[in-house]
Amino acid sequence: MTETRTDCEIDTTQPGHAWTFGDDIDTDQIIPSRFLVSTDPAELGGHAFNDLRAEFASNVEDGDFVVGGHNFGSGSSREHAPLSLLGAGVDGVVAQSFARIFFRNGINLGLPVLICPDADQIRDGDTISLRLTEGTVTNHTTGQEYDGEPLPEFLQTIVNRGGLVQHTRAKLGGE
Amino acid sequence: MTGQTISEKLLSEKSGQNVQAGDYVEAAVDVMMTHDVTGPLAFEVFESVTGDDPELVAPDNTAITIDHHAPADGVKAANNHNIVREFADKYGAHQYDVGDGICHQVLVEEGFVSPGDLVIGADSHSTTFGGVGCFGTGVGSTDLGTTLATGKLWFRVPETLRFEVEGDLPDGVYAKDLILKFIGDVGFAGCTYKAAEYGGSAVESLPVHERLVLSNMAIEMGGKAGLVAPDEQTVEFLAAQTGTRPTVPAYTHPDDDADYEAVYRYRADTISPQVAIPSNPENAVPVQEVVGTDIDQLFVGTCTNGRYEDIRIVADIIEAEQLAPNVRMVVVPASRSVYKQMMETGVLQTFVDAGAIVQSAGCGPCFGTHQGVLGDGDVCLATANRNFPGREGSMNSEVYLASPATVGASALYGEITDPREVALNRYDDSVLEGVGV
Numbered sequence: 001m002t003e004t005r006t007d008c009e010i011d012t013t014q015p016g017h018a019w020t021f022g023d024d025i026d027t028d029q030i031i032p033s034r035f036l037v038s039t040d041p042a043e044l045g046g047h048a049f050n051d052l053r054a055e056f057a058s059n060v061e062d063g064d065f066v067v068g069g070h071n072f073g074s075g076s077s078r079e080h081a082p083l084s085l086l087g088a089g090v091d092g093v094v095a096q097s098f099a100r101i102f103f104r105n106g107i108n109l110g111l112p113v114l115i116c117p118d119a120d121q122i123r124d125g126d127t128i129s130l131r132l133t134e135g136t137v138t139n140h141t142t143g144q145e146y147d148g149e150p151l152p153e154f155l156q157t158i159v160n161r162g163g164l165v166q167h168t169r170a171k172l173g174g175e
Numbered sequence: 176m177t178g179q180t181i182s183e184k185l186l187s188e189k190s191g192q193n194v195q196a197g198d199y200v201e202a203a204v205d206v207m208m209t210h211d212v213t214g215p216l217a218f219e220v221f222e223s224v225t226g227d228d229p230e231l232v233a234p235d236n237t238a239i240t241i242d243h244h245a246p247a248d249g250v251k252a253a254n255n256h257n258i259v260r261e262f263a264d265k266y267g268a269h270q271y272d273v274g275d276g277i278c279h280q281v282l283v284e285e286g287f288v289s290p291g292d293l294v295i296g297a298d299s300h301s302t303t304f305g306g307v308g309c310f311g312t313g314v315g316s317t318d319l320g321t322t323l324a325t326g327k328l329w330f331r332v333p334e335t336l337r338f339e340v341e342g343d344l345p346d347g348v349y350a351k352d353l354i355l356k357f358i359g360d361v362g363f364a365g366c367t368y369k370a371a372e373y374g375g376s377a378v379e380s381l382p383v384h385e386r387l388v389l390s391n392m393a394i395e396m397g398g399k400a401g402l403v404a405p406d407e408q409t410v411e412f413l414a415a416q417t418g419t420r421p422t423v424p425a426y427t428h429p430d431d432d433a434d435y436e437a438v439y440r441y442r443a444d445t446i447s448p449q450v451a452i453p454s455n456p457e458n459a460v461p462v463q464e465v466v467g468t469d470i471d472q473l474f475v476g477t478c479t480n481g482r483y484e485d486i487r488i489v490a491d492i493i494e495a496e497q498l499a500p501n502v503r504m505v506v507v508p509a510s511r512s513v514y515k516q517m518m519e520t521g522v523l524q525t526f527v528d529a530g531a532i533v534q535s536a537g538c539g540p541c542f543g544t545h546q547g548v549l550g551d552g553d554v555c556l557a558t559a560n561r562n563f564p565g566r567e568g569s570m571n572s573e574v575y576l577a578s579p580a581t582v583g584a585s586a587l588y589g590e591i592t593d594p595r596e597v598a599l600n601r602y603d604d605s606v607l608e609g610v611g612v
């Protein structure tokens with residue numbers, strides 16, 4: 001289950017469309033357990049939000065964002081949940097708050113995650129981009145900018161390298 | 176500047192910078208643990224990050240147990256056991272085999288953990304080590320596998336909820352009742368991404384085996400760690416247990432003006448024995464509310480309440496009695512040394528005479544895969560930590576969680592019974608008293 005985003009510098013992401021979700025979206029809603037037989041990101045991505053928003057997997061475009069309310073990614077600790085979003089082409093997740101293990105797994109897999117208390121002001125379909133060093137979200141549709149929690153530098157390095165496995169490899173190889 | 180919590184101080188120490196809740200740090204990990212379920216994946220990660228020259232960063236501080244499917248309940252489990260044995264042998268990690276005991280208990284008994292350590296385990300109940308003043312926390316296989324290679328891991332410094340209990344615990348009320356009450360009050364997710372700190376005179380006077388119960392179940396309210404400030408009792412306990420006298424670093428004690436997100440205060444004498452009703456540990460109610468509920472199986476064991484003192488309390492109650500008709504009791508000691516204590520003190524005999532089943536040390540039926548799983552419609556009263564639907568077997572079975580005293584009393588009647596109906600003992604740490612207590 002290794003994802004291969006080794007290239008990108010994601011201090012500032014490209015603008016993409018927001019797919020908004022409410023509070024307490026648990027990992028079962030992100031990727032229902034009957035699809036866990038695979039660890040292939042693309043295959044998992046084809047089933048992301050399958051039961052909650054059936055049109056997501058077919059309509060999501062590379063570079064789109066998922067926007068959640070409070071406690072995004074709660075429930076089981078399955079790494080398949082952030083992996084499915086990566087596989088679907090999602091460039092980052094913004095939420096008012098995250099469940100601990102989803103947040104960890106996101107960073108460990110190289111998926112940008114940003115805590116932003118104003119995430120609920122983003123509407124479905126708005127065009128947004130993230131700035132991880134500042135912890136800010138720009139809403140290009142409304143012209144607003146929201147403050148969130150910046151990711152500290154070394155976590156950005158992990159994300160930029162594509163996750164904890166690649167990061168550790170690079171470190172052990174003498175960075 | 177306001178003072179710091181235990182988590183803030185300990186993670187400051189381990190990261191070499193002065194941190195507060197909300198900061199992200201990379202910290203030096205002292206002890207790493209995994210087992211037969213989470214190990215194989217972690218080993219793959221380890222080998223994938225280390226490439227041609229794989230080496231454990233700290234083999235002496237790496238422990239791997241075979242406890243979850245032990246003894247093997249099928250070929251897959253047996254193969255996983257072999258993967259664990261080969262990995263430990265190849266890289267020089269400490270390995271504990273079938274029958275040695277549950278990871279969390281083994282690490283405490285074998286002297287891996289001392290006050291002030293940062294301990295990660297690829298198992299959610301790694302919060303247990305907070306009972307001896309460690310920041311213990313559960314991580315995923317990717318985290319564990321990379322840390323085996325680097326000795327470092329990133330953390331978000333958690334906010335802290337403090338639970339303070341003052342006074343003497345009434346008869347029939349043990350650490351298990353306190354933690355069920357706390358979980359009931361803050362809810363199953365009430366401590367998510369936060370640490371719990373336990374204090375007050377009632378907690379300070381708890382023996383270490385009871386403190387471990389409070390820390391163990393911090394995860395049942397979402398806690399990242401569950402900490403009790405270590406003291407003379409901790410030192411004596413670890414010295415007797417391991418033969419080495421640990422020191423207590425100053426950074427394991429919170430400042431008086433530490434900044435807590437919330438402080439929950441209790442008077443010990445207002446707390447009654449608690450039972451968590453199906454199917455969530457947060458469903459804690461005073462035992463009086465469920466007295467009379469029919470039971471099919473009693474389960475004594477797990478990393479929460481499978482220590483000698485817990486098992487002894489049950490044995491005291493059922494001694495010279497028989498289990499109620501139509502109930503079965505499964506007893507699974509938390510470690511081989513607990514098993515031996517049971518033999519040496521006659522406790523084993525008591526269970527066999529009363530009609531109970533005593534199994535080799537390990538996780539047993541706790542997570543519902545073997546050695547006493549529940550069938551459709553079965554109702555179990557357990558000293559365990561989780562009672563989700565299907566946790567101990569059928570999705571149509573039900574699990575109630577309680578203290579060893581409540582389980583022991585209920586065994587006599589085949590229905591949930593208030594432990595205050597029977598004569599009860601309270602034990603100091605047996606290791607301090609010699610095995611006979």
Ligand code: SF4
Nearest residue numbers: 300477478538541542
């Ligand atoms: S006893 Fe139960 S909760 Fe504890 S480690 Fe084993 S399976 Fe997990």
